[in-house]
Amino acid sequence: METPGRHRPVLLQETLGFLRNGPGLYLDATLGEAGHARALLEAEPEARLLGCDRDPAAVAHARGLLATLGARVIVEQASFRQLPEIHRRHGGEPFAGALFDLGLSSRQLDDPERGMSFMAEGPLDLRMDPGSGTPAAEALKRVEERELAEVLRRHGEVPRAAHLARAISGAARAGRLETTSALVATVERCLGGRAHPRRLAQVFQALRRWVNEEAEELEAALSWLPAAMRPGGVVVTIAFHSLEDRTIKQALRGIQAAPRRLPPLPTSRPAEGPWETLTRHVVTPTSVERASNPRSRSARLRAFRRRTS
Numbered sequence: 001m002e003t004p005g006r007h008r009p010v011l012l013q014e015t016l017g018f019l020r021n022g023p024g025l026y027l028d029a030t031l032g033e034a035g036h037a038r039a040l041l042e043a044e045p046e047a048r049l050l051g052c053d054r055d056p057a058a059v060a061h062a063r064g065l066l067a068t069l070g071a072r073v074i075v076e077q078a079s080f081r082q083l084p085e086i087h088r089r090h091g092g093e094p095f096a097g098a099l100f101d102l103g104l105s106s107r108q109l110d111d112p113e114r115g116m117s118f119m120a121e122g123p124l125d126l127r128m129d130p131g132s133g134t135p136a137a138e139a140l141k142r143v144e145e146r147e148l149a150e151v152l153r154r155h156g157e158v159p160r161a162a163h164l165a166r167a168i169s170g171a172a173r174a175g176r177l178e179t180t181s182a183l184v185a186t187v188e189r190c191l192g193g194r195a196h197p198r199r200l201a202q203v204f205q206a207l208r209r210w211v212n213e214e215a216e217e218l219e220a221a222l223s224w225l226p227a228a229m230r231p232g233g234v235v236v237t238i239a240f241h242s243l244e245d246r247t248i249k250q251a252l253r254g255i256q257a258a259p260r261r262l263p264p265l266p267t268s269r270p271a272e273g274p275w276e277t278l279t280r281h282v283v284t285p286t287s288v289e290r291a292s293n294p295r296s297r298s299a300r301l302r303a304f305r306r307r308t309s
């Protein structure tokens with residue numbers, strides 16, 4: 001049985017297998033409940049950690065959990081876009097390893113006040129940091145229908161996005177979309193019956209990614225990483241849906257959107273990017289982990305090493 005609110009670190013042994021890289025400074029950019037961070041610091045006695053999370057409740061909780069490690073750990077509230085500034089402020093030592101375990105912690109998912117889940121009644125908020133940005137209910141009152149349809153398509157791959165966008169923005173403007181259950185009811189009315197949980201999950205995911213600007217956050221972090229890692233430093237990412245995984249794969253494998261109209265230069269080999277891929281194929285949880293922690297089901301781990309030259 002899962003304990004509500006308690007987060008179990010996903011792909012823990014696999015993460016440590018790649019991330020452990022000897023003494024030095026490590027970054028955990030998604031500290032959450034510090035499960036991965038604590039295990040890393042136990043396994044690597046000479047490792048130090050800069051642990052960050054945008055969620056102030058996660059930061060307070062993790063500070064308590066890591067307090068016994070004293071000066072080996074610095075915990076800061078920061079979103080990915082603030083990492084360069086935080087890193088600089090703490091001396092800018094290049095990282096030996098960095099972890100991005102994306103998505104939500106169980107604590108966030110299970111807290112009805114966050115409005116993250118279609119399974120619990122709560123305000124339609126969806127922010128990871130309740131102190132910044134705009135709650136989903138407010139943002140939906142202002143968004144253009146066409147933009148909302150694009151959000152549903154781009155961030156949730158939601159079918160019939162235009163149709164749903166009209167219904168959702170109509171309900172929001174009429175002041176009928178303040179809670180998670182009101183959103184569920186609007187989606188179901190629009191689709192003409194009980195919506196499949198998968199469809200509801202896609203809608204909630206799309207709105208959450210939009211409200212938290214998750215795509216922009218991730219892209220900012222990935223473009224900063226080459227400058228922040230030491231040569232030989234390892235980055236481990238854990239994504240929970242294909243959109244995120246694709247962004248990571250493309251950024252860290254150096255896959256560029258092809259300039260289609262230009263023919264390839266005859267003698268050039270593709271330029272080597274700063275990363276060497278350590279995971280030829282994506283790593284997924286074993287059937288044992290999936291059975292004991294259903295939330296691990298869609299996890300996809302990738303690891304990359306900063307080239308030494």
Ligand SMILES: C[S@@+](CC[C@H](N)C(=O)[O-])C[C@H]1O[C@@H](n2cnc3c(N)ncnc32)[C@H](O)[C@@H]1O
Pocket residue numbers: 007008009010029030031032033034035036037052053054055058078079080081101102103104105128214217218
């Ligand atoms: C899956 S949990 C991490 C769990 C953690 N590895 C553990 O073992 O407890 C993801 C965490 O990342 C944080 N997060 C997600 N996107 C973020 C961003 N752009 N900037 C900072 N933190 C982010 C969330 O607030 C959440 O606490």
